[in-house]
Structures are given as structure tokens and as C-alpha cells.
Amino acid sequence: MNPIAALRYGWNVNVLGPAVLRLQRWQAQRRPARWDTRYLAPPLRIAPRTKELVARHWLAGRYASGYRKVAWVTSGAPVELLKALDFYVLYPENHAAICGTARLAVDIASEAEGAGYSRDLCSYARTDIGAVLSGKTPVGRLPKPDVLFACTNICQTVLFWYRVLAEYFGAPLVLIDTPFVYTEEAAEHAVRYVRRQLEEAVPVLERIAGKRLDERKLRRVGLLSKRASELWLEILQRCRHRPAPLSVFDQFIQMAPIVEMRGDPETVDFYAALLKEVDERIAAGIGAVKNERKRVLWDNLPIWYRLRYLAEFLAERGVAVVASTYTNAWGELAPLIDPDDLWESMARTYIYPILNRGTGHKLRTMRQMVEEYGLDGAILHSDRSCKPYSIGQMDQRDRLIRELGVPALLLEADHNDFRVFAEEQAATRLAAFVEMLG
Amino acid sequence: MELLPTIPSRTETLRAWKAQGGGVAAVLPIHYPRALLRAFGLLPVEVWGPPRVDPAPGAAHLQPYVCSIVGNALSFLLSGGLDGTDVIVVPHACDSLQGLGSLLLDFVRPRQPVFPFYLPRGRRESDLQFLTEEFRALYGKLAAATGRAPSEAELMESIRREEEADGLLTELHRRRRALPLTDIAFYRLVRAREYLPAEAFSALARAVLDAPPTDPRAGVPILLSGIVPEPMALLDAVAEMGGVVVADDLACCGRRLYPSGASPDPFRRMAERILNGPPDPTRGSPIAERLRHLVGMARETGARGVVFYDVKFCEPELFDLPLLRRGLQEAGLPSVHIEVDLNDPLSGQTLTRIEAFLEMVLTLPPPPSAAGEG
Numbered sequence: 079m080n081p082i083a084a085l086r087y088g089w090n091v092n093v094l095g096p097a098v099l100r101l102q103r104w105q106a107q108r109r110p111a112r113w114d115t116r117y118l119a120p121p122l123r124i125a126p127r128t129k130e131l132v133a134r135h136w137l138a139g140r141y142a143s144g145y146r147k148v149a150w151v152t153s154g155a156p157v158e159l160l161k162a163l164d165f166y167v168l169y170p171e172n173h174a175a176i177c178g179t180a181r182l183a184v185d186i187a188s189e190a191e192g193a194g195y196s197r198d199l200c201s202y203a204r205t206d207i208g209a210v211l212s213g214k215t216p217v218g219r220l221p222k223p224d225v226l227f228a229c230t231n232i233c234q235t236v237l238f239w240y241r242v243l244a245e246y247f248g249a250p251l252v253l254i255d256t257p258f259v260y261t262e263e264a265a266e267h268a269v270r271y272v273r274r275q276l277e278e279a280v281p282v283l284e285r286i287a288g289k290r291l292d293e294r295k296l297r298r299v300g301l302l303s304k305r306a307s308e309l310w311l312e313i314l315q316r317c318r319h320r321p322a323p324l325s326v327f328d329q330f331i332q333m334a335p336i337v338e339m340r341g342d343p344e345t346v347d348f349y350a351a352l353l354k355e356v357d358e359r360i361a362a363g364i365g366a367v368k369n370e371r372k373r374v375l376w377d378n379l380p381i382w383y384r385l386r387y388l389a390e391f392l393a394e395r396g397v398a399v400v401a402s403t404y405t406n407a408w409g410e411l412a413p414l415i416d417p418d419d420l421w422e423s424m425a426r427t428y429i430y431p432i433l434n435r436g437t438g439h440k441l442r443t444m445r446q447m448v449e450e451y452g453l454d455g456a457i458l459h460s461d462r463s464c465k466p467y468s469i470g471q472m473d474q475r476d477r478l479i480r481e482l483g484v485p486a487l488l489l490e491a492d493h494n495d496f497r498v499f500a501e502e503q504a505a506t507r508l509a510a511f512v513e514m515l516g
Numbered sequence: 517m518e519l520l521p522t523i524p525s526r527t528e529t530l531r532a533w534k535a536q537g538g539g540v541a542a543v544l545p546i547h548y549p550r551a552l553l554r555a556f557g558l559l560p561v562e563v564w565g566p567p568r569v570d571p572a573p574g575a576a577h578l579q580p581y582v583c584s585i586v587g588n589a590l591s592f593l594l595s596g597g598l599d600g601t602d603v604i605v606v607p608h609a610c611d612s613l614q615g616l617g618s619l620l621l622d623f624v625r626p627r628q629p630v631f632p633f634y635l636p637r638g639r640r641e642s643d644l645q646f647l648t649e650e651f652r653a654l655y656g657k658l659a660a661a662t663g664r665a666p667s668e669a670e671l672m673e674s675i676r677r678e679e680e681a682d683g684l685l686t687e688l689h690r691r692r693r694a695l696p697l698t699d700i701a702f703y704r705l706v707r708a709r710e711y712l713p714a715e716a717f718s719a720l721a722r723a724v725l726d727a728p729p730t731d732p733r734a735g736v737p738i739l740l741s742g743i744v745p746e747p748m749a750l751l752d753a754v755a756e757m758g759g760v761v762v763a764d765d766l767a768c769c770g771r772r773l774y775p776s777g778a779s780p781d782p783f784r785r786m787a788e789r790i791l792n793g794p795p796d797p798t799r800g801s802p803i804a805e806r807l808r809h810l811v812g813m814a815r816e817t818g819a820r821g822v823v824f825y826d827v828k829f830c831e832p833e834l835f836d837l838p839l840l841r842r843g844l845q846e847a848g849l850p851s852v853h854i855e856v857d858l859n860d861p862l863s864g865q866t867l868t869r870i871e872a873f874l875e876m877v878l879t880l881p882p883p884p885s886a887a888g889e890g
């Protein structure tokens with residue numbers, strides 16, 4: 079560890095940064111709501127704290143180089159291993175989503191496009207590669223990775239993308255390859271394969287971290303990870319209540335810690351506080367949408383640059399989007415994590431994310447959500463950037479309509495690239511969909 | 517110059533095979549264990565699209581941003597193109613083929629049983645073990661579907677047949693420039709490996725390899741990379757413009773020159789062969805390894821430029837492209853990138869770009885290692 083880097087980290091991340099962020103939180107708590115409160119509930123009280131937590135995470139990243147080892151990680155990766163080895167963990171997908179929400183993604187992705195990366199590639203990847211090439215980022219600075227840790231349980235795209243990063247940074251790429259689960263159950267040899275890779279990753283990561291993996295610490299991290307995921311799932315399930323205390327647009331914003339800070343004690347505390355606030359909303363009869371007439375499912379990634387537009391457009395018409403296959407993905411596997419049998423349970427947990435399962439499984443999940451959340455319709459975001467999530471949606475939509483009798487809309491867009499979002503067309507289609515909801 | 521033995525067409529081959537009581541496996545791209553299918557009496561017949569089909573049936577299930585290899589395969593299936601086949605095998609090459617395999621199983625549900633399988637993205641011992649087990653699992657599914665249970669000896673015999681055919685295929689690639697074949701004839705021959713029984717392919721290959729060598733064909737030597745050279749008229753057009761394809765890194769051709777395996781266990785041996793094949797993004801090969809491979813091929817064959825001929829929306833190809841092109845440029849090898857949809861005819865624009873590229877290549881000094889060749 080470089081002593082100057084340690085001092086810089088200590089001062090900025092533990093002293094100065096938190097003070098500034100607290101001040102910003104204090105100011106945010108006093109700022110009037112930005113989203114239209116004629117149709118939407120006032121913002122969650124916890125929102126400024128979310129911002130603070132996330133900002134602190136990125137601040138730590140900004141000063142991590144030279145002080146902590148840095149891992150760049152895919153969103154579905156078994157992060158517990160890295161946390162237990164004290165890596166600073168950076169999620170390029172989350173960074174790209176931050177750029178998307180701030181509407182900076184296209185500008186940053188253009189840097190990658192200028193270097194030859196096609197506009198047909200996932201816009202998260204383009205945003206990230208653009209940030210690497212240009213240094214442009216809304217979070218100050220991205221620390222260079224000491225290791226790239228890719229897990230194919232969300233898509234193969236991440237591996238193509240991380241192979242590119244490996245060349246730019248000259249950093250080792252550790253792969254956890256998770257065979258796609260076409261049928262209900264993963265084959266036993268596939269689970270064994272994932273487990274073997276997890277075990278084989280340990281000496282590589284230990285060498286980079288410069289320390290041995292402490293199994294007790296790993297167990298602690300596993301427990302924290304499980305607890306945070308359980309709380310997240312509980313929060314989502316509270317939306318079965320009428321009116322739903324949260325909309326998926328709230329969930330999209332509140333999910334950042336469960337993705338990028340899983341395994342940290344602060345994340346558990348944060349979600350415990352959020353759950354409490356959600357329960358208070360329920361007790362007070364507060365719905366995320368003031369006049370909740372209809373309840374709808376969201377499938378696929380958010381359209382980050384139009385969250386507010388979509389939230390307001392639908393809320394104005396009394397439509398609450400209360401459940402989503404996407405936010406659910408970070409909670410639904412919580413029961414699989416078993417801190418007493420961590421290696422085996424990690425292998426199973428990380429092979430089963432919704433994106434690593436068949437199109438029929440996704441339809442079953444959607445059907446179940448329609449029933450459990452009492453939904454009247456579904457919006458399936460056909461995300462040009464995300465083939466693994468989007469392929470299958472045309473049949474899923476048809477079956478939701480035919481078999482459950484609920485209106486279902488395929489909404490063409492892209493999660494980060496606003497150049498492919500045709501707002502007028504989307505508004506027309508959404509309005510027609512709302513009409514069909516009755 | 518042309519000495520191309522008559523190559524039976526797909527239709528003829530299928531008819532003759534079925535007449536002998538054999539079954540047929542329709543196989544999607546890219547890597548799969550041919551020997552395993554053959555051991556069950558199934559002739560693997562590959563489905564690379566095919567080009568120029570009515571895309572409408574597939575478009576009812578797939579969004580327009582899915583590549584035309586996958587879109588056309590589904591359209592072809594839905595319009596009866598695979599009716600004569602007995603099973604459908606879908607290797608997991610990319611997110612789009614993953615989606616297709618899943619769609620077939622869950623929603624489209626064709627008459628034939630569908631067998632997807634996963635290809636590991638590394639070359640570690642754990643990858644080899646997994647693929648070995650994956651092939652064992654596929655054996656079980658094929659046994660259940662066909663009611664047959666080939667012995668280890670039968671599997672080994674089947675593997676030897678395929679290894680021999682692949683050895684000859686590799687030799688054809690190695691000696692391609694001195695073979696008495698034009699580019700299009702060469703590709704008709706090597707692509708017959710996509711549907712001919714290995715022994716029939718080997719006989720054809722031997723006939724060509726045994727012919728007296730000719731003078732290397734003249735022209736601007738280029739290396740062709742990408743997925744599939746469709747429409748095949750592209751090759752004639754390149755020749756007319758003065759180009760000659762001296763090596764390829766095509767998913768359907770050069771990336772499948774599998775070396776023979778070493779293991780006495782047939783399943784492991786089939787896995788070894790695939791994992792030890794030339795670098796391929798769909799098998800997770802590092803970009804640097806791909807670059808070394810391309811530069812090495814260019815040096816060996818005297819190629820003076822690279823044409824990346826990709827299928828639109830193909831992520832595996834598109835991600836590697838900028839770094840490959842940069843690395844090639846640094847090695848003195850210019851390149852051009854062309855994207856096509858399998859349903860488009862060969863466009864004037866594509867031809868103009870290739871022609872301009874060939875002209876540009878000629879104005880550059882040959883890369884040091886290729887001097888004196890070409």
C-alpha cells in the first residue's frame with residue numbers, strides 16, 4: 079500500500095467526503111420534490127440517504143488506487159469472494175446506469191463509437207468503454223482495475239466486453255462461467271463446474287489481493303449479502319399491497335446498493351430503514367401513485383433516461399407500475415444463499431439468475447407476479463441493447479394476453495441510448511395501452 | 517484450372533442418407549461434436565441462416581435487432597425447411613443462439629426434439645471437464661431420442677473418421693493457394709463439410725489434394741474474417757476485382773480446423789478437439805490471442821489485408837473489431853469492415869468498398885514478413 083494514497087484515501091473518503099455528503103444530504107432533504115407530486119407520492123424520505131450512500135461508494139473508488147485493490151465486476155458476479163478479500167468493487171454496469179440517468183451516456187458512448195465500437199453493441203458496454211477511453215464520468219474518476227471479474231450469468235456480452243477491458247488495462251480477467259439453464263433445473267455437472275471455478279478463483283484473487291481468504295469473513299459477508307437480499311425482496315413484496323407503497327421507478331433508484339454494495343453492513347441497515355419507511359407508508363395509506371387505478375408489471379431493464387417521464391405519464395393516468403422482473407432478480411435468489419454451505423450455495427445461487435434461465439421460466443415468473451401482485455397488465459421493454467433479456471418477449475407478451483387475459487405492451491427502447499427512443503411513438507403506444515387497461 | 521470434383525448438394529446428400537435409413541440432425545452454429553451425432557446414425561447438417569429466406573415467420577418471434585443467422589434459422593424452420601430432420605441441436609455460441617434454443621424449447625416447440633448444449637468460454641481443466649460432462653449428458657439425450665446406445669469403440673471410430681476429415685480440411689486450407697480451385701470452388705468444397713458425411717468429404721478432399729499443384733493464383737492476397745461468406749457470389753466478385761482469399765478466420769470455416777484429440781476417453785477427446793481449435797470469440801479466446809492468430813496467418817500466407825465480413829448485430833464479432841483492426845494496422849495489415857444481412861443481395865456498395873480496399877492495399881508496401889509474396 080502506498081502511504082500517500084492511504085492518507086489521501088483516509089482524508090477524502092473518511093473525513094472530508096462524508097462531511098460534504100452529509101451537507102448535501104441535509105440540503106437535499108430540504109429541496110422541493112422534482113417529480114410531479116400531483117400524481118406521485120412525495121419522494122421517499124430515505125432518498126437523500128440513498129444518494130449519499132451511493133456517492134460515498136463512488137468516492138471510495140475515486141481514491142482507491144494505491145490504497146485498495148480494485149476489482150471491476152459484472153452485476154451478477156459472486157462478489158462475496160471479493161468483499162471478503164477487501165477489494166474495492168466497481169460495477170461498470172452501475173456506472174453506466176448512473177451515466178444513463180444523468181443523460182450523459184450518449185455523449186460518453188460516442189467516445190467508444192468514435193473508436194469503432196458499433197452502435198449495435200450493448201449501450202452499457204459502450205458507455206463504459208467510452209468512459210475508459212475518454213476519462214469522462216459523472217463520478218469523478220474511475221479507479222483502474224487490478225482484476226476483472228466476469229460472470230456469464232447475465233449474458234455473454236459481459237465477457238466480450240471484459241475481454242476488451244482486459245486489453246485496455248492489461249489486467250487479469252477471472253471468469254466464472256455459468257452454463258445457461260434451459261430447463262427448470264441446472265444439471266448437476268453444471269453446478270459442479272461453477273463451484274470448481276469459484277474455488278479455482280480463490281488463489282488467483284488472493285495473489286492479487288496480497289492476502290489469504292478468511293473463511294469466517296467470507297461467511298460473514300455471505301450472511302450480510304443474504305440479509306440485504308432478503309430485505310430487498312421483502313420491500314418489493316410490500317408492493318402487493320394496494321395502493322403499492324413503491325413504484326418500480328422508485329425501486330430502480332433504490333436498488334443501487336443491493337447491486338453494488340451487497341455484502342456490506344451499511345447495505346443491510348439501509349434496506350432495514352427503507353423497509354420501515356415502506357411500512358409506514360402502508361400504515362398511512364400512502365401509495366406511490368396517488369390515484370392508483372391499475373397495476374402493471376415492468377419487464378427488462380429500466381429506460382434510465384426517461385424514468386421520470388414514464389413515472390409521471392403513467393401516474394397521471396392512474397397506472398402504478400408496481401412489480402418488475404428486473405428488480406426482483408436481486409431478491410429472488412436470497413433463499414438459496416446458505417452461509418453454512420457457502421461454496422455449494424454460491425454455485426447454485428449464481429447459476430440461477432433470471433437472465434441465466436430460459437424464456438419459459440421468465441414467463442412463469444411474470445405470470446406468478448401478475449397473480450401475486452394483482453396486476454392488470456404488463457409493459458415489456460424491448461431493449462435493443464439487451465438481447466438475452468429481450469429475446470422471448472414477443473411470445474411472452476402473446477401468452478400473457480392469451481392465457482392471462484391481461485393487456486401487454488412491447489415498448490421499443492434502449493436502456494441507455496436515448497437516440498433510439500421515439501418519445502412520440504412511445505407516448506402513443508402507452509396511451510393506447512392505458513386505454514386497454516380500462 | 518478448375519478441378520472440382522462433383523459435390524453432392526445438400527438435398528441429394530440428405531435424400532441418399534435417409535434412403536439408407538439414417539437420421540438427420542439440424543445443427544445451428546458454431547461448434548459441436550459431429551462424431552457424437554454420427555455415432556447415433558445422425559448426419560449433422562448445419563444451418564447457417566440459410567441466406568435469402570422469407571424472414572416473416574421468424575419476425576413473429578424475434579425482434580429486428582437479432583442477427584439474421586438466428587432470424588433466418590427460425591424462419592427456415594417455421595416454413596418447413598427442417599422438416600426432413602430428426603433432431604435439432606443448438607450449441608450455445610452467443611446470447612442470440614441461447615435465445616433461439618430457449619425459444620424453440622419453450623414456445624416454438626418444433627416436432628423434432630431440441631437439444632441445446634453449453635460451450636464453456638475458457639480453456640482451463642475445469643472447462644474441459646465440464647464440456648466432457650456436457651457431451652455425456654448430450655449422449656444420454658440422444659440415446660433417449662434414438663433408442664440407440666453406441667459403444668465406446670463405436671464412438672472412437674466415429675471420432676477417428678471426423679479427425680481424418682478435419683485433418684484433410686486443414687490441409688486444404690493450408691494448400692489452398694496452390695490448389696486447382698477458384699475461391700468460390702474452394703469454399704463450395706470446404707463448406708460441404710457442413711453437410712456431407714465425414715467419409716464422403718474426405719474422399720472429395722483427397723481427390724483435390726492429390727491433383728498436381730498449380731502455380732499460386734495471382735491477385736491481391738487477403739484474409740477473410742467473419743461468420744459466413746454469404747452470398748457466395750462475393751467470392752467471385754472479389755476474384756474479378758483482382759483479390760484472392762489466401763486464408764480465413766471465418767466461423768464456418770477457418771475457426772473450425774480442430775486438431776485431433778489425445779484422450780482415450782471419447783467424450784473428453786471430443787471436448788479437447790473443440791477447446792483446442794483456433795481462437796474464437798464465442799469460445800472466449802482473448803483478443804490478443806485472436807490478433808496473434810490473424811497476424812500469424814497473414815504472415816504465413818502473404819495476406820496483405822483483412823476483410824472483416826460480419827453479420828449485422830453480431831456482438832461476438834463487433835466487440836473485438838476495433839482492437840483487432842488497430843493491432844493489424846500496427847502490424848502493417850490494413851483492414852475493412854463490412855456488415856451484411858443474410859437476406860440482402862450482394863450490394864454495389866459492398867463491392868465498391870472491397871474494390872477500393874484492394875486498390876488501397878496495392879498502394880501500400882507489403883508488410884515486412886510478406887515481402888516477395890502475393
Ligand code: SF4
Binds near residue numbers: 171202433463467
Ligand atoms: S444490459 Fe443486457 S447485454 Fe448489456 S450487460 Fe446487461 S445483461 Fe448484458
Ligand code: SF4
Binds near residue numbers: 545585586743798831
Ligand atoms: S452471427 Fe453472431 S450473433 Fe448471430 S448467431 Fe452467429 S455468433 Fe451469434
